[in-house]
Amino acid sequence: MATLTLEHVKKSFGETKVIHGVDIDVAEGEFIVIVGPSGCGKSTLLRMVAGLEGVSEGEIRIGGDRVNEKEPMARDIAMVFQNYALYPHMSVAENMGYGLKIAKTPKPEIATRVQEAAKLLQLEPYLKRRPRELSGGQRQRVAMGRAIVRRPAVFLFDEPLSNLDAKLRVQMRLEIKQLQRKLGVTALYVTHDQVEAMTLADRMIVMNAGVADQIGAPLDVYADPETAFVAGFIGSPPTNFLPASRFGGTEGEQLGIRPEHLSLVAPGEGRIAGRVISVEPLGAETLVHLRLEDGTDVTVRQEGGAEAPGEGMEAGLSWESAAEMRFDAEGRRMRGT
Amino acid sequence: MADRHTGMVEKRGAGHWLTHAGLILGVLFIFFPIWLAFVASTITQPEIVHPPMPLLPGDQFLENYAKALVSGVNAPVARMLANSAVMAIGIALGKIVISILSAFAIVYFRFPGRKLFFWLIFVTLMLPVEVRIVPTYEVAARFDMLNSYQGLILPLIASATATFLFRQFFMTVPDELAEAARVDGAGPMRFFVDILLPMSRTNMAALFVILFIYGWNQYLWPLLITTDPEMNTIVMGIKQMFPSGDDIADWPVIMATSILAMIPPVIVVISMQKLFIRGLVDSEK
Ligand SMILES: Nc1ncnc2c1ncn2[C@@H]1O[C@H](COP(=O)(O)OP(=O)(O)OP(=O)(O)O)[C@@H](O)[C@H]1O
Ligand SMILES: [Mg+2]
Numbered sequence: 001m002a003t004l005t006l007e008h009v010k011k012s013f014g015e016t017k018v019i020h021g022v023d024i025d026v027a028e029g030e031f032i033v034i035v036g037p038s039g040c041g042k043s044t045l046l047r048m049v050a051g052l053e054g055v056s057e058g059e060i061r062i063g064g065d066r067v068n069e070k071e072p073m074a075r076d077i078a079m080v081f082q083n084y085a086l087y088p089h090m091s092v093a094e095n096m097g098y099g100l101k102i103a104k105t106p107k108p109e110i111a112t113r114v115q116e117a118a119k120l121l122q123l124e125p126y127l128k129r130r131p132r133e134l135s136g137g138q139r140q141r142v143a144m145g146r147a148i149v150r151r152p153a154v155f156l157f158d159e160p161l162s163n164l165d166a167k168l169r170v171q172m173r174l175e176i177k178q179l180q181r182k183l184g185v186t187a188l189y190v191t192h193d194q195v196e197a198m199t200l201a202d203r204m205i206v207m208n209a210g211v212a213d214q215i216g217a218p219l220d221v222y223a224d225p226e227t228a229f230v231a232g233f234i235g236s237p238p239t240n241f242l243p244a245s246r247f248g249g250t251e252g253e254q255l256g257i258r259p260e261h262l263s264l265v266a267p268g269e270g271r272i273a274g275r276v277i278s279v280e281p282l283g284a285e286t287l288v289h290l291r292l293e294d295g296t297d298v299t300v301r302q303e304g305g306a307e308a309p310g311e312g313m314e315a316g317l318s319w320e321s322a323a324e325m326r327f328d329a330e331g332r333r334m335r336g337t
Numbered sequence: 338m339a340d341r342h343t344g345m346v347e348k349r350g351a352g353h354w355l356t357h358a359g360l361i362l363g364v365l366f367i368f369f370p371i372w373l374a375f376v377a378s379t380i381t382q383p384e385i386v387h388p389p390m391p392l393l394p395g396d397q398f399l400e401n402y403a404k405a406l407v408s409g410v411n412a413p414v415a416r417m418l419a420n421s422a423v424m425a426i427g428i429a430l431g432k433i434v435i436s437i438l439s440a441f442a443i444v445y446f447r448f449p450g451r452k453l454f455f456w457l458i459f460v461t462l463m464l465p466v467e468v469r470i471v472p473t474y475e476v477a478a479r480f481d482m483l484n485s486y487q488g489l490i491l492p493l494i495a496s497a498t499a500t501f502l503f504r505q506f507f508m509t510v511p512d513e514l515a516e517a518a519r520v521d522g523a524g525p526m527r528f529f530v531d532i533l534l535p536m537s538r539t540n541m542a543a544l545f546v547i548l549f550i551y552g553w554n555q556y557l558w559p560l561l562i563t564t565d566p567e568m569n570t571i572v573m574g575i576k577q578m579f580p581s582g583d584d585i586a587d588w589p590v591i592m593a594t595s596i597l598a599m600i601p602p603v604i605v606v607i608s609m610q611k612l613f614i615r616g617l618v619d620s621e622k
Binding site: 050051052079 | 511513514517519520521522531532535538
């Protein structure tokens with residue numbers, strides 16, 4: 001257990017700048033999720049913390065100690081890889097105990113620790129098997145077990161669930177969260193799946209092209225995005241963007257409104273009009289997609305029971321002004337206006 | 338396997354039997370000379386030189402083989418077998434050790450001239466022993482390695498082919514495995530010994546079989562480097578048994594020697610067959 005601090009961390013591969021300066025303070029036992037689209041530098045950031053990638057600029061501290069120059073092993077971290085990276089020729093028990101074996105931990109202690117971890121992860125019946133004799137979910141657990149037995153100060157996860165099917169992903173997501181709570185270990189978790197991010201995170205970091213756009217609790221980030229990118233990336237279906245010039249803003253500014261804050265009214269009423277292009281009834285909710293006169297597409301989220309207009313019909317749209325989020329031409333949030 | 342009804346094995350009837358008949362014929366065709374050699378090694382000299390030659394084994398088996406093993410023609414066959422074994426095992430193991438280490442260096446370390454070294458190794462693929470045999474002989478002679486095991490083994494111990502094969506294999510090992518080992522605290526050599534070596538097990542076995550046979554079958558090099566009959570290897574030794582001038586060839590003993598020379602490679606192939614085939618087919622990942 002330890003704190004983790006990143007201070008002005010930058011990374012470039014030769015000429016290409018990948019991380020443009022990230023600052024984070026992770027408290028002891030906190031679960032932090034880094035979320036962002038593919039190629040934004042999530043893995044690079046995580047690998048810098050792990051020590052698998054050098055830090056070009058800035059400082060990384062674990063438990064207050066600068067670790068920039070330390071080998072991964074000396075950083076007191078454990079990492080779970082996307083494709084698990086289990087040693088194929090070792091049994092499950094050997095896989096989990098390998099780190100301890102290298103650290104010259106006495107054999108009986110390795111055995112007890114592996115046993116404990118196996119019990120925690122319900123892996124006891126499989127300890128003697130090879131990784132290839134396990135299902136995807138079980139391999140995932142072994143990878144977690146390998147991280148747990150080391151009793152590290154920080155857990156690092158790089159998209160650990162992306163190779164699992166949807167159902168298993170939901171189950172493992174819960175297990176990871178419970179495990180982290182139980183062990184109280186600081187965790188840094190990378191994903192491009194916003195649902196994973198929302199459900200797992202104490203705080204999440206939304207990355208956009210090498211910059212941390214926003215850091216905060218999931219619901220705060222959802223309710224109060226700092227940038228147009230965050231507003232568009234977090235939330236499904238995504239936030240609707242309208243040109244603010246039509247509602248008294250200046251050219252280039254944008255108005256963001258979440259689908260659930262829009263409501264359909266009779267044609268001719270409301271603040272703006274559009275034509276329904278498709279309706280998706282999902283049971284509990286119905287998504288209505290409209291095209292406005294200027295060609296912008298917007299989505300309205302309605303209660304499942306509410307009456308929806310048919311395709312091709314004209315409809316008006318209205319919303320509360322309080323639900324509007326204004327963004328300037330650079331995509332930054334404008335407040336208090 | 339035979340009774341597993343997969344689509345390809347399903348074929349029955351005339352075609353099935355014809356295929357088998359063809360295969361059996363092929364086997365007989367290839368096996369016949371070996372059978373003749375075996376028959377010749379169990380009869381007496383006069384029986385061989387007076388046609389027609391018998392097609393069934395005679396009663397001289399023990400006598401001929403005992404004579405070959407203990408006294409031979411120039412040197413006892415037992416001695417030559419031992420020489421061959423030392424040479425073949427030395428070459429096979431040496432090649433594997435050296436090539437797996439160089440492949441490890443080439444794939445996992447970034448050092449100046451890494452590409453250059455790889456291509457240098459690769460280019461030597463084009464230089465078989467025969468091409469460089471004169472300078473190699475010169476070097477071996479100056480190092481005083483004539484008539485010695487070092488002389489038999491060392492000049493043949495580097496293998497571009499094996500280096501290349503291991504390199505290809507290492508490149509298919511996911512990077513994350515090396516990273517996981519690093520996070521677990523394994524240094525480079527530890528990673529090599531604990532992870533890469535066991536993963537290469539089947540590849541090493543396959544290579545061992547191929548290289549053992551390569552070493553066992555060496556003819557030209559042992560012929561040059563050994564002059565003392567005590568250092569002869571069996572494959573060249575057989576040729577040395579042929580008489581020069583008017584001497585009479587002792588065919589039963591020569592044939593017994595030939596048969597004996599075939600046994601060790603066969604044993605190696607059969608005993609490592611399982612690993613060998615796995616090494617050629619899958620890479621256990
Ligand atoms: N070794 C490298 N050399 C040069 N560029 C690199 C290297 N590794 C990563 N990059 C670049 O850095 C950027 C960020 O890569 P990174 O792997 O961190 O993305 P990511 O956010 O993890 O994406 P994904 O969700 O697809 O895994 C990418 O544009 C990538 O091309
Ligand atoms: Mg990634």
